[in-house]
Amino acid sequence: MKAIKVIEPFKVEIVDIPKPEIEKGDDVIVRITSGGICGSDIGIWNGTNSLATYPRIIGHEFGGIVTEVGNDVTKVKVGDKVAVDPVVSCGHCYACSIGRHNVCTTLEVMGVHRDGGFTEYVIADEKNIHKFNVDFEDSLLGLVEPYTIGVEINNRAQIHKGDKVLIMGSGPIGIAAMQVAKRNGAEVMMTDLVKERLEKAKSMGADETVLVSEENLEDRIAAFTDGEGIPVVIDTVCVPASFEQSVQLACPAGRVVVLGLKNQPSGITMADITKKELTIVGSRLSCNAFDEVIAGFEDGSLTPQELMTKAFNYKDVMDALTMIKEHPQDVLKIVLKFED
Ligand SMILES: [Zn+2]
Ligand SMILES: [Zn+2]
Structure with a gap:
């Protein structure tokens, strides 16, 4: 399957990597339909993101359709439309123990510290998967994550x-x-x-x-x-x-x-x-915010379609990055669509 990899600053390639396979009972495999490009992806691309290591499959704003689930998965099923929380935490440090896993001492974010979601298929734990309850536009599934940042800000304030x-x-x-x-x-x-x-x-x-x-x-x-x-x-x-x-x-x-x-x-x-x-x-990343955002998308109080400036096919990622670089004022959110 294809993935967008930043080999080193300013060197982006569409690479072939093995498709993930179910390994644990709580694994979920998602066929990615859309990913949002964020300032931190740009920072990984141009070498200004101090948290990133290379080479890296970028993308921490992504969502899609469930294609496979492990034996213990109960929350989602094949065919569900979902958004993926990119935050991976230890579960037992102080922050995790009081329910604030988004500032875990060994925090890793998919697409920054480990490989991310700008790829055709992603594997993640069931607890990182959040499902839509109604049918929702495929190209917008990747825009749940940026709105979770907004929920976290509201909760912290x-x-x-x-x-x-x-x-x-x-x-x-x-x-x-x-x-x-x-x-x-x-x-x-x-x-x-x-x-x-x-x-x-x-x-x-x-x-x-x-x-x-x-x-x-x-x-x-x-x-x-x-x-x-x-x-x-x-x-x-x-x-x-x-x-x-x-x-x-x-x-x-x-x-x-x-x-x-x-x-x-x-x-x-x-x-x-x-x-x-x-x-x-x-306020950093988000904590238990995905379901609230999905509810907002579904009831129309949050309007990701208006946040999206333009959608590109993932193969045209260089055109998308160039647009953001050359016209930063005109861009709110660029979406990459993962389809042939
Ligand atoms: Zn982001
Ligand atoms: Zn922790």
């Missing part, structure tokens, strides 16, 4: 009905988090430097959008919250300055969600946090 939320950055993660927050009953303001991205965010449900290159964000927040200040800030821009700004913008007793993986220090002081008694939380 404890976003509830009536909350006012500022999301800095209107890329795919910002938009996914926004749609989940709207599903949770929050009101959401989003920022960006690109007008078209804000128009997209608005059309997908954002209550307010702020073009930060032209508008004063603090004034807009004051109007949005009746002068109260913003209780929840989600930083999807992920640079030291945006982290500092998030802490500064959050109102007393506010919550700030951090997603960046950069190793650069920020100029935040203890007093910035203590005076307002802020809750600052990290």
Whole structure:
């Protein structure tokens, strides 16, 4: 079967590898129908993803149709449409023992630390497989994972009905988090430097959008919250300055969600946090979020079809990567379809 392999930075090949076979009772084999290309795939391609090792079959956003199951599998059956959680954890470290396997001490993500889902067939444990309850468009099955990032952000920030939320950055993660927050009953303001991205965010449900290159964000927040200040800030821009700004913008007793993986220090002081008694939380990957996303896809509150900018056949992966490289502003999510 075919797979997309990054041999070394900037060297991508479509290779032939053996099709997986059932080995354990809880194994499930999925014929992949679609995969979403993520910023971290781009980072593996161009050598800027510090977590990756080479050569690597990339892809951590993928889904498809079950073709084979081990003897002990009860949750899914052949023919089910499913999304695959790429997070592999040990099950017994402290984080795993309290149900937060997404930050397991020996965490591995398929497509980053081990081979991933940009291939015709994938084998995974039953616990990583999440099924759709209705028939769903094949090309969108790979977009559950990016929305799970949005669920994790909402859970970490404890976003509830009536909350006012500022999301800095209107890329795919910002938009996914926004749609989940709207599903949770929050009101959401989003920022960006690109007008078209804000128009997209608005059309997908954002209550307010702020073009930060032209508008004063603090004034807009004051109007949005009746002068109260913003209780929840989600930083999807992920640079030291945006982290500092998030802490500064959050109102007393506010919550700030951090997603960046950069190793650069920020100029935040203890007093910035203590005076307002802020809750600052990290959010990484996702924890028990797949079924909630699938429910959102099925009830129409989450709209992956609008997140998808374009679909390419997997054989044209270089065209897809080039489009993302040359027109990053115009791309939200590129999907690879695995079909002949
Ligand atoms: Zn991703
Ligand atoms: Zn663990």
